[in-house]
Amino acid sequence: MKIVVVDDEEIVLRSCRKILEAEGFEVLMATSVDDALDTIDTQNEPTPFLLLIDVKMPVRDGMQLMRIVKARRPDLPIIVMSGYPTQETIQTAGSLGAAHFIAKPFTPDELLSIVFSVPEVKKNHNH
């Protein structure tokens, strides 16, 4: 199963890849919203995959990305992460259709427990 991780911070991207690859996921990394859209578009449909999106990014932020993605692929499960989680961010994320929210920083176990709680992941990931 593919997971696209979107964050402008490389250390976060690498951390996520490290954790998720260890669990057998295929991890694609994007450093911006545009980058992320390109990555999603290049994937053969209808391969099931998961988006792990950071909220605060330069130019366009995670919320905008979510809107675009949800418009094109409403079936894609999305997990939102943020280093500055506020009640408002969490609510917005929820209303835009995020499956889950995770606050940075996290331990590998915390990330994985969130990822595995997504039904699509449970269904499609055969470790």
Next chain:
Amino acid sequence: MLFSIRSKLIASLLAVALTVGAVSLYTGVRLLKEHVVGEAANRVRLDLNAASEMYRTRGKTTRMALNITSLGSGFVQAVANRNHPELLYHLRHMAQHAELDFAGITTDNSLMLCRIGPHEAVRVPETNEILLVRLALERKAPVDGTVILSREMLMRENPELAAKAHIPLPAKGDPSGTGAETSGMALAAAVPIFDGNAVIGVLYGGKLLNRSETIVDTVRDTVFQKETYKNRSVGTATIFLNDIRIATNVLTPEGRRAIGTRASAEVKTAVLDQGRNWTERAYVVDDWCITAYEPIEDINGHRIGMLYVGAQEKKYTDIPKNALTLFILITAGGMVLAVSFGFVLANRIMGPVQRLIEASRQVSDGSLQPEIGPIQRGEFGVLQGTFKEMVAAMERRQADSEDKIIQSAKQASVGRLAAGVAHEINNPLTGVLTYTHMLLRRKDLDAEVRTDLETIAAATERVRKIVKGLLDFARQTQLDPEPTDINRIISGTVALLENQALVKGVAVKFIPGENLPLVTLDRNQIQSVMINLVINALDATTAGDSVRIFTAAGVSGTGAARKGIEITVADTGAGVHPDHLGKLFDPFFTTKAVGQGTGLGLSVSQGIVQRHGGQIRVQSELNKGTRFFVWLPVTHTGGQP
């Protein structure tokens, strides 16, 4: 200045003095006038009675003297024998002792036998015409009274008497036009002389009243006791023949006795014509007097003259007049006193008032230590006290609000800083956490390396906590309020921390208040406040201590009395040092060991409670324990963002 308290005070005192003065002046003078002049009139009336008595006594005395003489040894014999020398001796003796002006003896048919004076020897037969002599003969009894003696009769008795009786009348006001009064009025008596049962003659004698000073002066000196007023005798007495003063001590303006002057027509009409007593003020010769007149009647009841006593009216009218002057002086004095008293009083009142006005000015200029002067007694002291309290309250409130401003500025800047830092730190922190934990997953790790990695993981965990604390502090989240049962939130909190307490050996007990109203609040935030408070309590306690939590309905201690609930978290732990109490809610203030606390918990809790429109406060005693009180209104009204 016209409307100042000073002028009003002085005006009121002046009004009081003036009113009291005017009223006492009016009533005093009125009463005095009525009483003094009334009393004087009464007195004069009584004096007239006395004078009248003295006048009549004079007649009786004469009769007694005649009686005694007529009964004297040898007298009847001498009359019977016409022994002139002896009779004259008796007559002279009697006249001298009884102060008689004339005296004589007649036969039983009124023929003169002898008399004192130049015509003592009666050579030509002569009939005595004195009325009393005839009456004594007719009645065979002694008689006395006032008689009129014509000039002829007086001439016969004694030419000197006629001369004395002659009173020239002033041309003016002389209705008769005679120019002189020639008759004499006399107080006389006549006694029949008995030889056995037969009357053999009459002894008569009397005193001429014309120009006589004895009676009137005796009256004056006895009745008025020589009282003088302004160098003139207060009292005067007069005997009138008809309306002519024949014997008087009333003086003319020139200081002579006013003999020959007449009574006023009014008096004459009332007394002589109508026979009434006159007791009124009257103009006597040249002055107003309080007077009393009564008619003098002869033995037949004909009004032949008047008896008068009077007192200078001025003496009595001057009393109210003097009193009036005195009253006016007293009133004026009272007014002067009122003004000065008013000034003193106004200064005493206005001094502190001025100081208070000045103090108010100082306060409005920004000084909170105004000078209000010494504290007075009474209501003004209360005012001063209240003023002082007000200024103190203002000072407290100002200090409070300054504290709050500093606090919120501090919070805001710390918040911005925290948000920025947290966001930046969290990304690398994710890396550190990930790689440490991924490394720890490896089974082939050397034991020392594993320990080191675990140390890194723990330290990173600390960093994570600090950043989370910062974020919690910085988070200006909107409240998500809903009606909540506060007891349920606290029960949940206690359940969460029960294990932690059990491990420490501290008993945590929640005593929920009954029938509490639902409170509109953000459950998550209030729960984090409760967690924070209970954790703080647990941190401050050691095994054997206890933490107790109460809830109760309560009214806000300060500000508007609003309905709310109060949560108390009380521990029996170490307590807070008094120096630290004031800083407890400051961001980053902590007494915990490094790494144990961020110093943000209470600051964040306070922010949350305040956003709910509530208050959080603390009481603590070193080594006894600490109590936190959280008051929340039943319905919050927004509070600070």
